[in-house]
Amino acid sequence: MTPPARRRAAARAQSAVALGGGHGLHASLQALRRLVADLTVDELAAVVTVADNGGSSGRLRGEFGVLPPGDLRMALAALCGDDAWGDTWARVVQHRFAGDGEMRGHVVGNLLIVALWELLGDHVDALDWMGRLLGASGRVLPMALTPMDITAEVRGADPARPDELSTVRGQVEVATTLGAITSIALDPPEPAACPEAVAAIRASDWVVLGPGSWFSSVIPHLMVPELRSALVETGARVVVVLNLVAEAGETGGFAPEDHLVALWEHAPDLIVHTVLADPRSLPDREGFAAAVASYGARLVVADVAVGDGTPRHDPDKLAEAFRTIVEGD
Known part of the structure; x- marks a missing residue:
């Protein structure tokens, strides 16, 4: 095995930013956190969708007029370490109350984030404090500073x-x-991006888009003008991680190449460096490779699924695929 110090010297990447929300972003961040641990990546940030209107997040958003905290919480939990401190705090912030009272369904981490927002009066500062409490291996940033639909x-x-x-x-x-x-749109139609998120993208070496709910977690980032400009103008290499299956509701009936078409329909000037896909998600691998090449990107096919029949990405396998992409460039 190549020593970490040599891996770091050989790799071009010094920083990575992952964009998305929910379980897809959670998997990407768990994988990228492993690259931070072995020094392949020095700095890691998440830029998170803030449009959730359901569950605990939707209730807190409606009552307090704040950003929905749920996807931000999940990103922070994904960046917790594998030691006792990180494991314990990850479970605490992800804990959802049961019972039959008003607290039923609320999540501890959501409440902590909203409390910090009220106390500190600054979205980013509060999330940074939360990250320090958890010992997170990276920074979590909202894609915008106002709630949206x-x-x-x-x-x-x-x-x-x-x-x-x-x-x-x-x-x-x-x-x-x-x-x-x-197609999708945001309301308000041109929300102001989080300045720290824009800066992180512009300064990064690698940007990861996906996996996740394509129209409600991934593409919304391309609808925020300042974020889209940063993604188009950054010198970072953009990696698109393809979902393992089409998602009922959002992308039901989609072929793998349809996901790419949807991306470029919403941001035709986006330059993608690499598309990462699991072989089991490609019924026509040759045809998909041709579609990827037509967009000027390269295709990397790797086993990144958990292997139990469920459409979930395995963080360890995904980390190895990311490492291969980063070090092989």
Whole structure:
């Protein structure tokens, strides 16, 4: 095995930024945290979607007018270490209350984040404090500083009218819609990006997009003008991690190349360096490779699934794939 010091000297990457939300971003961050541990990557940041309107996050957003904290909390938990401190705090912040009272369904980490926002009055400062408490191996940043909603144009949301276009509003509603999503938009339409998130992207060596809910977690970053400009203008190499399966509701019926088409329809000037895909997600590997090449990107195919039949990325396998991409460039 190559010693960490030599791996670091050989690798071009010094910093990485992962964009997304929910379980997909959680998996990417768990993998990238391993690259921080072995010195392949020096600095790591997450830029997180802030449009959730359901569950504990939606309730706190509605009551206090704050950003929905849930995806931010999950990102922080993913960056916790494997030691007793990190493992304990990751479980604490992810703990969801049971019972039959008003606290049912709330998550400890969501409450801690909102409390820090109220006490400190600054979204980023509060998340940095939370990261220090957890011993997180990176920084977590919201993609914007005001709550927003996702709207989607959907064809055939009403099965009785398969060709009719309608508008669906809200992240939960978009994620579970019937019919085919043709485009998404944000409300407000041009939210101000988090300045620290923009700076992190512009200063990074690698940017990771996906995996995750394509229209409600990944593509929204491309709809924030300052973030999209940063992604287009950065000198970083952009890696797109393909989902293992099409997601019922958002991308039902999508072929692998349809995910790429959706990205470029929303940001046609985005330059992608690498597309990472699991071989089991590619029914037509040769055709997909040609599609990737037509966009000027390279395809890396690697076993990154947990292997138990569920469509989940394995953080250790994903880390090894990221390491191969970073060190092999």
